[in-house]
Amino acid sequence: MKVAVTVQHAGHVHFFKHAIAALRRRGHDVRVFARDNEASIELLEACAIEYEVLAGESDSLLSLAATQGVYEARLLRRALAFEPDVLTAIGGVAVAHVAPLVGARSVVFYDTEHATIIRRLAFPFADTVCTPDCFRDDVGDKQVRYPSYHELAYLHPEAFEPDEAILDDVGVAPDDTAVLVRLGDWSSSHDVGASGIDDPADLVERLEADGAAVLLSTEGDLPDGLESHGFDIDPGRFHDLLSAVDLYVGEGGTTAAECAVLGTPAVYVSDLTLGYLDELEHEFGLVRNCAGDDTASAVDAAVAFLDRPAAEFRRRREDLLAAKSDPRDTIVEQITGTPAGATASADPVETPAKHTG
Known part of the structure; x- marks a missing residue:
């Protein structure tokens, strides 16, 4: 074909x-x-x-x-x-x-x-x-x-094996509780009229007050006063980071779902609701959905996740993998239009890349 x-x-x-x-x-x-x-x-x-x-x-x-x-x-x-x-x-x-x-x-x-x-x-x-x-x-x-x-x-897990050493590269000590906060840019056609985290500085301050080491990722420039929370990694290692942190709090629904399927609890902060995030919350307990204008609820959800043992989320992920194909x-x-059979190697492709304008 x-x-x-x-x-x-x-x-x-x-x-x-x-x-x-x-x-x-x-x-x-x-x-x-x-x-x-x-x-x-x-x-x-x-x-x-x-x-x-x-x-x-x-x-x-x-x-x-x-x-x-x-x-x-x-x-x-x-x-x-x-x-x-x-x-x-x-x-x-x-x-x-x-x-x-x-x-x-x-x-x-x-x-x-x-x-x-x-x-x-x-x-x-x-x-x-x-x-x-x-x-x-x-x-x-x-x-x-x-x-x-x-x-x-x-x-x-048959397609991706994370590198947990990523935390060393972003300056997080082994004993730290690492929280990734991610802000979107809201420019996509499906984001018109929506909003997310209303006060990023307040969110970061509250998470730090609870003892978390906060990493901040954005789709644009870092907010004023929060530049010290930025980090620089190869984009190809972003999923390693999602697997390694203890919690994600952010405006991106895809990133929240990525964390959930990796066994990292996620607090999704947005006015926009999604069927898959509703299911990840109510069926598997790996996501908490919070409105975009309520930083307090997001912080409460984050603290509640951090208070639970990591082994619990690993078990919830196993339940998810057992239920999903x-x-x-x-x-x-x-x-x-034909059966794929057994999925082969996770290597993306063997040929060298090239492009034309």
Whole structure:
């Protein structure tokens, strides 16, 4: 088969990297098309995945619309030349629009209920919409529900082995209680009108007062007065850090879920709710969801998590892994229409990376 994979964020690279490798091992011709956005290109290079850049970043909803138009037009031209059997993506606005124009099938993966713009532009045109079984909405006959989370596609224990030594590299002593606080930038189309941590300085101060060593990560500049809490690591080691810290408090839903599947408790602070985070809270006790305008509740949730033994969260993670499947096989099966069989090596791909502008 000929398969076109599109990625617009670093998280999309993580989600598809093992499936790309598995498809290529099975002899399929896989082309990867990307937007230069949120470290996506850096991660493609790190994973040695061949790709072609079709568009760059955007800094507003208006520029996002323009960038999306360029991205879709260029994807259409590449697809007409490549003649793929399947186009696939997370969100999938471009692939859902381009696939019928080139006689291909579109397979869209998604897990974000509040992303109404993306859903309205993609779902009606997609052939298959794959969602975790905790996705709250009914997409109709084209929906395929599977018992897992996006994050397990790259953080399942058979796909990822963390390096706990990462704490030394960020200046955290072995006996310290390490808390990672992460702030978002709220510029995505699905974040319009939402908010998260209302007073980062107050949150950090309260966590420190409880004895925590606080690491601060942002998608932009560090807030004034909190620069000393910043750190610098290779982006490819971020998941090592999520596994090594004792707690995560932040505005990113994906990061909260990544922590949960790694066995690190997470406090998600946002006005936006997500089906997978609700399930991770109520079914597995690995996440606490807090409103964005209530720092006190977030601190209380953080302290409650830190008061419990780490072994408890390891047991909760084992319960999660027993209940959920490894989604790597699901990705391959939905793309090819045939069973994936046993998932092979977690190595992303063997060929050297290259790119074109």
